[in-house]
Amino acid sequence: MNFSPIKKIVQRDFSKITSAISHSQACGKIIGDLGSVKTSAISILKKDLFQSENYVEPAKKQFNSLRELLRYSRARVTDALKGKNPYEHLVIIDPKTKKVLGEYKGDGKSVYEGFKASLNTPKNAIIIHGHPTQILKNGQTITTPVSFSDAISIADRGKVIYAFNEQGQFSFLRKKIDFKPLTKKQIKHYENLYDRFMSRRYARRLIKEKGRWFCIKKLFSLLTKKGREQFKAETRTITEDVCRDVHAFWKKYANEMGFVYRTNYSYLK
Numbered sequence: 001m002n003f004s005p006i007k008k009i010v011q012r013d014f015s016k017i018t019s020a021i022s023h024s025q026a027c028g029k030i031i032g033d034l035g036s037v038k039t040s041a042i043s044i045l046k047k048d049l050f051q052s053e054n055y056v057e058p059a060k061k062q063f064n065s066l067r068e069l070l071r072y073s074r075a076r077v078t079d080a081l082k083g084k085n086p087y088e089h090l091v092i093i094d095p096k097t098k099k100v101l102g103e104y105k106g107d108g109k110s111v112y113e114g115f116k117a118s119l120n121t122p123k124n125a126i127i128i129h130g131h132p133t134q135i136l137k138n139g140q141t142i143t144t145p146v147s148f149s150d151a152i153s154i155a156d157r158g159k160v161i162y163a164f165n166e167q168g169q170f171s172f173l174r175k176k177i178d179f180k181p182l183t184k185k186q187i188k189h190y191e192n193l194y195d196r197f198m199s200r201r202y203a204r205r206l207i208k209e210k211g212r213w214f215c216i217k218k219l220f221s222l223l224t225k226k227g228r229e230q231f232k233a234e235t236r237t238i239t240e241d242v243c244r245d246v247h248a249f250w251k252k253y254a255n256e257m258g259f260v261y262r263t264n265y266s267y268l269k
Helices: 004-022 027-032 066-079 112-120 148-153 184-210 212-221 225-236 240-257
Strands: 089-094 099-105 126-130 133-135 141-143 160-164 170-175 259-263
Touching (some): 066 099, 066 126, 148 160, 170 240, 240 259
Parallel strands (some): 126 160
Antiparallel strands (some): 170 259
16 A cells, blocks of 8 residues: 555654543525534443444454554445445554454444444544545535534544544544633534534525525425535535535544644545
């Protein structure tokens, strides 16, 4: 595999991680206030944290160096995104012991079981998973950056979460050295903020592209359950605009939440 396109970035960011470890949318607003994605309601496993129905036996568990372990993890998640039936794969690693703590197989949209199992991971763990690449009509490829759900998965466990695409490009959220655990109230606050942020930006695009009258009709459609479900589906459809909205959210709020956000996805440069 060719790691040269991101070699310097990976070396720099992982060195920071390991160093820290070693030292211990007027219409838009209305639309934006409607609905909420219940990403924080995730149950904690009480038994063996690394066992679940989607557990995959690692090809190798112990490594001689962190670099070797990171390369293995990246290869596992990117290889899963290739082929006729791509799926999300998740690897949980301990940089201190240089061990793979668990691997989980998801589907083409998520790897929920792996995240559920990661709720009790060690505080210094690194969580690495894949995000499928979408090909647009113009041939451009896009990948969703790390999501709000991804952020919640390390709110009180783990040190950093990476989302790689099949080309090996990534986005990540890493806890700052002075990170303070987010309370349930804070998580709900940022969850609602994320929903409003995404919906308002979507509403502004609708006004610009289709006019205010269209948006007024869209607003009235939200009075019905069908209308709300359709709007939610529209704002969650993976498009370049939606991916850029996620990117913009993290650039604005990651630091406030106690995270460092970075990405080298080519379409976001």
